[in-house]
Amino acid sequence: VTTFQAQRVTGDGGVPVISVSGELDLASANTFVDEVTMSATDSKVVRLDLGGVTFMDSTGLGALIKIRNWTAGRGGSMLLVAASPAVERVLELTGMSDIFSLA
């Protein structure tokens, strides 16, 4: 069982990165958005590592778009530092690859 997890880690050069693993779906989407918007309040740029995401559905994609809109509303941006094949496939199928370009 791959349960959903999102935790803040420190990436290269001390930059905060939110590392996400497990299934990003209807059951975890709201938790994901809450985790990010609560733990990333000190930084305008939100970096997400989605390398450990084993499954993502359209509600998971909706969560990513909510986070992107949230950062844009604060004058910042959202960057993907890694995406698993499961994530890449959904981005490709929904025409979102160019919009969520990898950092």
Added chain:
Amino acid sequence: VDADHSRPLGGGDEEPSLWPAHATLPTILDDIRQRMSSGTASVLLVDNARLRLEPTATVGLERTTRGAPSIPIGKGFAGRVAQTRQPVIIDEVTSENVINPVLLGHGVRSLLGVPITVGSELLGVLHVGQFRPNAFDEDQAIQLTELANELGVVLQRRFIDDSHVAALALQRSLLPTAFRLPAGIDIAARYVPAEGDLGGDWYDAFQLPDGRFALVIGDVVGHGLESAIIMGRLRSALRAYALEHTDPAEVLQHLDQKICHFEPDRLATVLLGFAPPPYTTWTFSSAGHFAPVVATPGAPPAPADLPIDPLLGAAPQTPRRSTAIQVPGGGLVCLYTDGLVERRPGVFDAGHDVVGEKIDALCTALDESEDPESACIRVLTEVVGEHIAEDDIAVLIARLDAAGIVDGDGE
């Protein structure tokens, strides 16, 4: 009081068995009245704003509850039960402790009321009345609380069912099953709701005044009544933009701006195609939706080569593209939603391209098909098969007459 020795009354979420599944609320209240040996029994439910109690059903009074006013939570007898979420006994009814004129006017002398809760959620108030004072005690409060627990389970299940039925009715009203078709094109479509829920899948097929025929399929992200409502709005807006614009990319561009502005935080995928008579040259545009599968006589069916632009609701400034797709006479074009080919990967799926395999199966099913009706049946049987539908499925299949040539006016 019934000697119910078969099972305890206390409601968990097991099957309620006190009342038949389709028993009406007055029937249930009549049973409660008999079990409590009371003169009256009433239910009030919390309104949508969660500020007032609406009288919903009463037995034992000559007058119906139709004239009874709603009660602010916190006021009067029922309002106090709702606020404290504790049983309340009134030994002697007066205009001081009861504000419902229907109770006051009918000689109810004493009352016992308990909250109807499911988990931590308050659904309403159940109360029983007697035409003599000092009629209720603590034991009866416990007994009525148990009945209220059971009633809560029944009511909650009905609320969920009602919202499901409403969503289903809405979706049915928006999904045509018979199409007004010009000569030269035949269409069949299916909608299959997900197990126990339904989503925002829709399809549409219509002719425009200038003779163009339109094929539409879409999927609003999310599920339930709310998604069905958004789906209805998008369907209407798309039809309106289709009257004004001949380029599907332009229609989707407007639809994207509409959803971003009026339904923020909503996402939808849409595939839209237009063709003038004789409907062999299509122009398609995709907003995050699978390309259609095209079956040409004498060649294996395959997904059309169509660039996929972003789904609606995410990036309204992105330019959108339209692509010409030829479907010769005798050919089929199949539009479908991801429920048909998507499946959560199971333990045996590691390393498999499940979606790719499903699309292959779809192509095979279409290859062996003749008319759109049997193509729909074959697609759903062979591609979906036995596995439980986790997501809803819409399929729209159009077939062009083998003759291929009809008059330019589309009649």
